[in-house]
Amino acid sequence: MTNQGESANGVLLELQRVTKSFGGLTAVDNVSFSVLRGEILGLIGPNGAGKSTIVSLVMGVYQPNSGDILFQGKSLLKLKANQVVEKGICRTFQVEKPLLNMTVAGNVLIGALLRTADRKEAREQSRVIIERLGLGKVGHVLAKNLTVQDRKRLELARALATRPTMILLDEVMAGLTPTEIDQSLRLLRKLREEGVTILIIEHVMRAIMNISDRIVVLDYGKKIAEGGPKEIAHNPSVVEAYLGKKGVRNE
Numbered sequence: 572m573t574n575q576g577e578s579a580n581g582v583l584l585e586l587q588r589v590t591k592s593f594g595g596l597t598a599v600d601n602v603s604f605s606v607l608r609g610e611i612l613g614l615i616g617p618n619g620a621g622k623s624t625i626v627s628l629v630m631g632v633y634q635p636n637s638g639d640i641l642f643q644g645k646s647l648l649k650l651k652a653n654q655v656v657e658k659g660i661c662r663t664f665q666v667e668k669p670l671l672n673m674t675v676a677g678n679v680l681i682g683a684l685l686r687t688a689d690r691k692e693a694r695e696q697s698r699v700i701i702e703r704l705g706l707g708k709v710g711h712v713l714a715k716n717l718t719v720q721d722r723k724r725l726e727l728a729r730a731l732a733t734r735p736t737m738i739l740l741d742e743v744m745a746g747l748t749p750t751e752i753d754q755s756l757r758l759l760r761k762l763r764e765e766g767v768t769i770l771i772i773e774h775v776m777r778a779i780m781n782i783s784d785r786i787v788v789l790d791y792g793k794k795i796a797e798g799g800p801k802e803i804a805h806n807p808s809v810v811e812a813y814l815g816k817k818g819v820r821n822e
């Protein structure tokens with residue numbers, strides 16, 4: 572069943588020839604790709620390739636210089652970040668941005684209150700999400716006192732509390748142990764089964780290759796490849812983009 576406004580081929584989010592420059596630097600250069608409903612799409616590329624900028628463009632933090640971004644067939648341009656969240660898209664930040672002087676529970680509650688004015692219901696939803704993310708023991712801890720790993724979990728919990736149709740994950744696995752990465756992968760698969768569409772940015776190659784249905788590769792702001800994980804791993808331009816650079820994180 573397709574929702575109203577969604578194209579027949581199940582495209583949920585579509586970037587159409589999107590360009591974003593900061594002064595003389597073109598951070599995103601004429602990039603087009605689609606994310607299908609129910610899909611896990613990996614977005615990869617060396618440092619500075621433009622991945623996080625794409626997330627900020629979708630969320631309305633930046634306006635593109637040209638091009639369009641459609642969600643369920645309608646342009647997101649001109650919407651503010653809170654309006655994009657109301658449409659059912661949410662993000663996590665690469666550098667975690669919880670409200671530091673608020674507890675874990677308080678941070679998650681803010682997300683939940685976006686969907687319901689009933690505080691009791693919002694509290695119950697928050698509790699379920701907090702447990703699910705393994706944050707039960709630190710529910711009353713101030714965000715500023717969390718470990719980096721728990722802050723990453725809190726980023727995801729805050730995002731999920733808004734009950735998104737689509738979630739944009741910007742390096743939520745950085746700094747996690749292999750066991751924690753496996754836990755995250757299981758959680759993401761479960762979310763997808765529940766109907767959440769996922770765009771995931773990650774430098775942990777094992778994770779991205781393992782979980783993505785399709786992968787889009789950026790380099791210097793340009794899309795250089797798109798395809799299934801195996802296809803991408805053997806694509807000469809992708810190998811060149813990664814090996815040709817110094818300082819690429821390769822964990």
Ligand SMILES: Nc1ncnc2c1ncn2[C@@H]1O[C@H](COP(=O)(O)OP(=O)(O)OP(=O)(O)O)[C@@H](O)[C@H]1O
Nearest residue numbers: 593596598616617618619620621622623624625665
């Ligand atoms: N607000 C900004 N002002 C000026 N330049 C910016 C801004 N945001 C990003 N850039 C530049 O745009 C380019 C793309 O940055 P972006 O953060 O999107 O890369 P990335 O692919 O997410 O990299 P990383 O893997 O290191 O997170 C970089 O050269 C970056 O320095």
Ligand SMILES: [Mg+2]
Nearest residue numbers: 622623624665
């Ligand atoms: Mg980034």
